[in-house]
Amino acid sequence: MNILNVSDITIQFGGIKALDSVSFKLNEGEILxxxxxxxxxxxxxxxxxxxxxKPTHGEVTLRGENITGKRPFYLAxxxxxxxxxxxxxxxxxxxxxxxxxxxxxHERRNPIAHLLSLPFVRKQNRTTREKAQELxxxxxxxxxxxxxxxxxxxxxxxxxxxxxxxxxxxxxxxLDEPVAGCxxxxxxxxxxxxxxxxxxxxxxxxxxxxxHLVMKLADRVHVLERGKTLAQGTPEEVKVNxxxxxxxxxxxxxxxxxxx
Amino acid sequence: xxxFLKYTYLPTIGLFTVVLLLPLLVDSSYYLRIATxxxxxxxxxxxxxxxxxxAGQVSLGHAGFCGLGAYAVAIGPTYxxxxxxxxxxxxxxxxxxxxYLIGRPLLRLKGYHLAVATLAFGAIVFIILTNEVxxxxxxxxxxxxxxxxxxxxxxxxxxxxxxxxxTLILASLAVCSLINSPTGRxxxxxxxxxxxxxxxxxxxxxxxxxxxxxxxxxxxxxxxYMALFDGHVTPVxxxxxxxxxxxxxxVVGGLGSIVGSVxxxxxxxxxxxxxxxxxxxxxxxxxxxxxxSMMFLRKGIVPSISSWLLRRFK
Amino acid sequence: MExxxxxxFTGLTVGSIYALVAIGFTLIHSASGVFNFAQGxxxxxxxxxxxxxxxxxxxxPLAAATGITVTVIVGLALNxxxxxxxRDASPVVLLxxxxxxSVLIRGLTSVFLGKDFMKLPGLATSETLIxxxxxxxxxxxxxxxxxxxxxxxxWFFLKMTLAGKAVRAAAANRTxxxxxxxxxxxxxxxxxxxxxxxxxxxGILITPLTLTSYDAGTLLAIKGFAGAMLGxxxxxxxxxxxxxxxxxIEAFGAGYISSEYKxxxxxxxxxxxxxxxxxxxxxxxxxxxx
Numbered sequence: 001m002n003i004l005n006v007s008d009i010t011i012q013f014g015g016i017k018a019l020d021s022v023s024f025k026l027n028e029g030e031i032l033x034x035x036x037x038x039x040x041x042x043x044x045x046x047x048x049x050x051x052x053x054k055p056t057h058g059e060v061t062l063r064g065e066n067i068t069g070k071r072p073f074y075l076a077x078x079x080x081x082x083x084x085x086x087x088x089x090x091x092x093x094x095x096x097x098x099x100x101x102x103x104x105x106h107e108r109r110n111p112i113a114h115l116l117s118l119p120f121v122r123k124q125n126r127t128t129r130e131k132a133q134e135l136x137x138x139x140x141x142x143x144x145x146x147x148x149x150x151x152x153x154x155x156x157x158x159x160x161x162x163x164x165x166x167x168x169x170x171x172x173x174x175l176d177e178p179v180a181g182c183x184x185x186x187x188x189x190x191x192x193x194x195x196x197x198x199x200x201x202x203x204x205x206x207x208x209x210x211x212h213l214v215m216k217l218a219d220r221v222h223v224l225e226r227g228k229t230l231a232q233g234t235p236e237e238v239k240v241n242x243x244x245x246x247x248x249x250x251x252x253x254x255x256x257x258x259x260x
Numbered sequence: 261x262x263x264f265l266k267y268t269y270l271p272t273i274g275l276f277t278v279v280l281l282l283p284l285l286v287d288s289s290y291y292l293r294i295a296t297x298x299x300x301x302x303x304x305x306x307x308x309x310x311x312x313x314x315a316g317q318v319s320l321g322h323a324g325f326c327g328l329g330a331y332a333v334a335i336g337p338t339y340x341x342x343x344x345x346x347x348x349x350x351x352x353x354x355x356x357x358x359x360y361l362i363g364r365p366l367l368r369l370k371g372y373h374l375a376v377a378t379l380a381f382g383a384i385v386f387i388i389l390t391n392e393v394x395x396x397x398x399x400x401x402x403x404x405x406x407x408x409x410x411x412x413x414x415x416x417x418x419x420x421x422x423x424x425x426x427t428l429i430l431a432s433l434a435v436c437s438l439i440n441s442p443t444g445r446x447x448x449x450x451x452x453x454x455x456x457x458x459x460x461x462x463x464x465x466x467x468x469x470x471x472x473x474x475x476x477x478x479x480x481x482x483x484x485y486m487a488l489f490d491g492h493v494t495p496v497x498x499x500x501x502x503x504x505x506x507x508x509x510x511v512v513g514g515l516g517s518i519v520g521s522v523x524x525x526x527x528x529x530x531x532x533x534x535x536x537x538x539x540x541x542x543x544x545x546x547x548x549x550x551x552x553s554m555m556f557l558r559k560g561i562v563p564s565i566s567s568w569l570l571r572r573f574k
Numbered sequence: 575m576e577x578x579x580x581x582x583f584t585g586l587t588v589g590s591i592y593a594l595v596a597i598g599f600t601l602i603h604s605a606s607g608v609f610n611f612a613q614g615x616x617x618x619x620x621x622x623x624x625x626x627x628x629x630x631x632x633x634x635p636l637a638a639a640t641g642i643t644v645t646v647i648v649g650l651a652l653n654x655x656x657x658x659x660x661r662d663a664s665p666v667v668l669l670x671x672x673x674x675x676s677v678l679i680r681g682l683t684s685v686f687l688g689k690d691f692m693k694l695p696g697l698a699t700s701e702t703l704i705x706x707x708x709x710x711x712x713x714x715x716x717x718x719x720x721x722x723x724x725x726x727x728x729w730f731f732l733k734m735t736l737a738g739k740a741v742r743a744a745a746a747n748r749t750x751x752x753x754x755x756x757x758x759x760x761x762x763x764x765x766x767x768x769x770x771x772x773x774x775x776x777g778i779l780i781t782p783l784t785l786t787s788y789d790a791g792t793l794l795a796i797k798g799f800a801g802a803m804l805g806x807x808x809x810x811x812x813x814x815x816x817x818x819x820x821x822x823i824e825a826f827g828a829g830y831i832s833s834e835y836k837x838x839x840x841x842x843x844x845x846x847x848x849x850x851x852x853x854x855x856x857x858x859x860x861x862x863x864x
Contacts, residue, residue, distance in 0.1 A: 050459070076461030088456035090449050101449045105461040107442040111470055114441035115434045121441050128442075168460055318666060365849035371665055372609045376799050377848045380841035383796065387838040500792065504673055511670050540685055547678025554670045555660050 003028045003203050004080075004172050009048060009058035018044045019055070019227045026172065031194065031204045033214045036224035037247065042207045043085075043176070045224065049205065050082045050174050051075045062172065077105060082174035083161040085207075091150040095141060095160055098149055099132035102167025135163040139193045155186025159193055166197065173197060175206040179213055191217050215239065268440050271518035272432045278522075279425035283418075293417045294529060299424035300485045302525040303431050305509045306518065307478025310435060312507075313516030314444065315471035316451030317367065318375045321382025322479050322506050327389055327498025328355045329480030330404075330487040331396060337405045339395075344407040348484040352477055359476030360469060367468040382503050389495040401494030404487045420489045427485070431478065432518050447471055479506075508546075512553050514560025523561050579708040581829040582822070587714040587783070589821020590721035591617065594776040595798025596805065596813030597728070598769030603807065604745035605765040608657055609665070611672040614795025615679040616770045619645040620777025621786035622683060625692035634695060642774045648679065649770025653763050676791065684788040696782040713782045720779045724772050725814065731768070732810075741765060793837065797824075800844045806854025815855060 004026035011019045019041045026032050034042045047053045049060055054069035061067065062078055075081070090098050107124055114121055136142050139159040144152060149160065158178060165173055178194065179187040191213055198204050198219075208214050214221060215235045223230040223244050231241045238244055282295055304326060311317050332351020336342040342350070366377045389396050396402060407414040414420070438444045446467050449457040458464055487493045496502065505528055513524020531549070535542050557564045599613045624641030628634065652675050660671055696713040703710050732738035743751040744761045752758055777786065784790075797820050805816020820840050827839035847854065 072459045073461050073463055076459060081461070082459050084456065084459075088453040088459075090452040090456065092452055093445075093448055097445060097448075101445050101457070101462075102460050104442055104446060109442050111438070111441075111443045114438050114443045115474075117433075117437035117441075121437070124442075125440060164456075164460070312666070318669065362845070366845070369848060369852055372603075372669075373803060373848060373852055375609070375669065376796075376803055377845060379796060380800065380844045384838050384841050384845075387835060387841075391834045500796075504677070507673075508670060511666065515666070541681065544678055544681025544685060547674045547676070547681050550674025551656050551671050551678065554663070554667045554674065555656065558660070558663050558667055 002026060003063055004049070004205070005059075005061045006045075006049060007059050007061075009045065009055045009060070011044060011048065011053060011055045011057075017227055019048070021058075022224065022227070022229050023058075024222050024229075024232060026203050026205055028171075028203055029198055029201050030219040031198045031206065031217055033218035033221045034205065034207045034224065035209075035211075035214055035221060036230070039226070040224040041227040042224055046082075046174060046176055046205075046207050050080075076168055076170075079169070079171040080174070081165045081168045081170045081172075083158075083165050083176055083178060085177040085180055087154075087157055087161060089149050089157050089160060091148075093149060094146050095149055095152065096129065096132050096136060096145040098160055099135050099164045099167050100128050102135075102164040103128045103131060105168060132163075132167060135166050136160075138166070138196065139163045140189060153186075155182050155189060158182060158186065158190050162190075162193055162197065166202070170202060172203045172205065175204060175208075177207055177209065179208065179210050187213055269433075269436050272429060272436050274519060275432050275522065276429050279429060283421065289417050292421050294533065296417060296421045296424050296489065297486075298522065298526045298529045299421075299428045300482050300489065301506070301509065301529060302522040303424075303428050303485070304479045304482035304506060305513065305521040305525050306428075306431050306435055307475035307482075308506055308510045309513075309515060309517070309521045310438070310447075310478075311471045311475040312510055313514075314439065314447040314451060315468055317468060317471065318371065318507075319378040319472075319475070320375045320500070320503050320507060321378035321380070321385075322475065323498045323500070323502035324378075324382035324385035325355050325359065325476040325479035326483035326486075326502065326506075327385050327493075327495065328358070329483030330493045330497045331389060331483075332480070333407075333484045333487045334402050334404045334493045335395070338402065344405060344488060345409065348481070348488075351484055352480045355480035356473050356477050359473045363469040363472040363476075364465075367465060367472060379500065379503070382498060382500055385498045386495055386500070389498055396495070399495060401492055401496075404491050404493055406491065407488045414488070420485075424485060424489075427481070428522070435518060443467070443470070508550055512550070512557075512560055514562035514564070517560060517562040517566075520560050520562035527561070576708040577829065579705070580710070581825045583705075583708065583710050583714060585822035585825030586818060587711075587717050587821070588780075588824060589801075589818035590718050591776050591780050591794070591817075592797045592801045592820045593814045593817025594721055594724065594772050595794055596801035596817040597725075598773050599795075599798055600802050600807050600813045601741075601769050602762075602765050603802075605741055606657075606661075606762045607665075609669055609672060610652075610766075610769070611669065611795060612652060612676040612679060612791075613769065613773065613798055614791035614793070615676055615683075616645050616649060616773025616791075617777040617780070617794050618786060618788070618791035619648060619679070619683070620774030621694065621781035621790070622687055622692055622777075622788065624778050625694050625781065625786065626687050628694065629692075638778050641778060642771060645774035645777075646767050646770045649766040649773075650763060653766040658759070658762075676795070680788055680791065687788065689788055691785045691787045692781070693785050694778065694781040711783060713779075717779045717783065720775065724775060728768070728772065737764060797837075797840060800840050802854075803852075804844060804847055804854055806856040808853065809856040812854055812856040819855070 002025040007023045009019055009022045022045060034045065036042050048055050051070055051072040059066060059068050062080055067075060067078065090101060107128060133145060136145055139162055141156055141159055141163065144156060179190050182190060187210060194204060194217060218235055220233065221235050221238045222232045223238060225247045230247060231238050231244050283292060308322055311319060329351045333344055333347045336347025336350065337344050362381060366374060369377060390399055446462045449462060450464055450467055454464055483497060509524035509528050510521065512527055514520025532542060535545055595613050595617060599610055602608055602610045620641045623644045624637045627637035627640040656671050656675055660667060697716045701712060703712050732742055740756045740761055741764065743756055744758060748758060801817035801820040802813045804819055805812035823839050823843055824836050828836035
């Protein structure tokens with residue numbers, strides 16, 4: 001059952017077609033990885049689905065509803081949220097507060113009640129905090145709860161962003177280079193979390209350069225090159241696709257993939 | 261050991277203690293009068309701090325809102341025969357509406373554009389108040405009839421000390437509560453990363469406007485109190501220099517710090533008193549102090565001290 | 575008709591000065607990201623110090639040289655003593671510093687040069703000229719010509735000289751500029767010096783018409799910022815157009831609607847423009863890349 005349907009997406013910046021008729025589907029509970037050489041258009045496509053850019057042509061539907069060009073905060077309300085390649089953590093808040101912010105849509109938001117500190121507000125704060133702690137535990141950051149985010153290690157922050165995104169209770173999670181800049185240990189930790197996320201029923205679309213991670217983690221892979229779809233399929237299928245190998249992976253990479 | 265410095269309601273308790281004890285330690289009417297000024301301005305700075313320290317927006321025109329509240333309690337009773345308290349309420353409401361109307365389009369702007377826009381707003385208010393001589397008394401201002409409640413005239417330093425102090429404590433309580441609520445978290449999130457807050461479903465614009473309106477309401481209230489306490493209003497209460505002073509109070513005291521709002525307010529109210537012998541150097545010294553304090557105590561007095569304490573005694 | 579011409583000319587005259595403030599402010603902002611609230615003080619100092627030097631017995635040329643020199647020194651001092659040490663602070667902190675500098679400069683001027691209005695003699699022998707039935711101030715013509723000359727010199731500097739090109743490079747991409755050997759410290763200092771210089775010259779030109787005093791800088795600064803934002807800071811012609819536009823709004827507003835509210839018209843127009851089209855008349859779109 002496909003939950004996210006991206007069809008015929010084209011976007012033009014002046015004379016340059018950054019994306020040309022790209023289509024794909026994301027099924028419920030699966031991990032779809034978007035890969036391709038630098039400049040292929042992965043980030044642009046990602047940003048279109050995430051509501052940052054509006055495509056020149058084409059359509060994005062979420063569970064049948066047309067969400068093309070809708071802004072990110074609308075998408076969050078519809079169950080689609082994202083993480084950021086260059087971490088957008090709330091550095092001056094603690095880890096648990098970061099995740100609590102993610103619970104925003106599930107809280108009662110009357111500001112007058114908040115100013116007056118009505119009884120339900122305190123109760124709600126407790127509930128939100130508990131839920132946030134659960135999510136921190138889920139990504140393996142339970143003990144960092146009251147640590148100021150600015151003082152946490154990089155790999156942990158990558159997982160924190162995922163926990164925060166999960167707090168929204170999305171049905172689709174977009175991950176923008178979730179292991180960029182991570183060492184092998186940190187990458188493995190993040191990968192394990194992503195696997196858990198998909199297993200819990202959330203559909204994941206991720207953009208990544210780390211081939212090792214992609215081949216191990218993804219259920220399906222979509223390859224872009226110069227704005228066009230080059231191939232799609234399971235990691236095994238894509239791995240041996242000659243066009244993909246030639247355009248992207250190169251001879252030494254081919255060896256790396258066959259060893260992966 | 262100093263973990264208690266992070267307890268939510270600590271600032272309110274601290275303020276409560278100070279307000280309560282001060283008259284016992286200082287019996288002079290002169291100093292209590294100064295304290296009253298400090299409390300009244302602190303209310304405004306508290307609101308400004310919510311806008312600047314939590315929502316991360318700059319306003320160089322808050323004195324405009326202050327002036328609106330001040331003139332409301334002058335004009336209401338004088339020309340319309342309205343009760344002072346009612347005039348204050350109406351003035352605050354009108355300010356809230358105006359703040360909402362100008363906030364909605366302008367809070368899309370970032371940084372300096374917003375600063376200049378708020379500056380323009382404050383300037384417009386000042387010019388109107390100065391020019392409409394028949395209505396506002398022009399540059400010389402107009403007298404403010406004192407507040408009367410249940411037949412008693414509310415006059416005098418001691419009475420206003422408690423009114424101002426009490427209101428400050430209530431305001432501080434409200435802000436403390438707000439900070440630890442979904443609204444507060446949303447504002448802090450917006451300040452740290454708008455992009456992320458947006459992606460999490462937070463309506464950025466709405467929250468910025470909310471912070472703006474709340475800060476305008478605090479400013480109008482403070483303006484009204486000042487007018488009733490002082491017995492007189494002039495357009496100076498909405499001048500650019502005032503806006504700058506309020507901004508300085510917030511930043512020097514410490515953005516995002518409730519106690520900082522009071523400290524900053526005290527700093528700038530006491531300064532002219534301390535410098536009375538250097539009267540003509542007053543502006544120069546104020547300017548110099550602004551520069552020096554920002555160069556060396558960037559986070560403001562209170563946050564700098566409390567983080568020093570937390571580091572020392574960890 | 576004469577009335578219209580009169581207003582047009584007044585508007586262009588004051589507008590030229592606002593354009594100078596707007597350009598100086600934009601120059602510093604694009605090179606360093608700093609919002610120089612003290613920009614108007616440069617204009618004030620140019621006029622005030624020159625007037626003081628004349629009262630000490632110096633002739634206009636020497637007095638003007640003194641005025642300009644002092645202002646440039648103040649500009650450099652502002653940069654190296656107050657802004658540079660705090661250059662990695664948040665924009666709010668830097669804003670407070672420049673506001674503080676503006677207040678400090680005003681305060682010191684009022685102490686050392688007094689609070690009285692000061693005047694300078696005009697450049698031409700006759701005070702007025704009749705053009706198309708309207709009475710025009712010759713000094714006003716001098717202002718406009720002076721500002722045009724300054725703009726030409728500035729254009730020449732930025733386009734033709736190595737230093738000017740370095741300034742444009744730093745404004746376009748600071749990191750890249752550093753990588754090709756541009757010294758950012760010197761560039762920012764240069765921008766402050768140039769801004770102070772053109773501000774001072776503007777002050778010397780306008781003082782015969784409007785007089786000057788220790789607090790003349792503030793309103794000039796605000797109108798300069800308004801001009802910069804109205805014109806749009808992305809385009810080099812923006813501040814110039816914006817400054818002239820502000821001058822014209824003021825003149826026509828004062829002439830046709832109300833002279834008491836002349837300052838308010840600019841601010842109302844500014845608010846409307848910022849609400850509807852924040853990038854200004856000539857500016858490109860303000861996009862933030864994620």
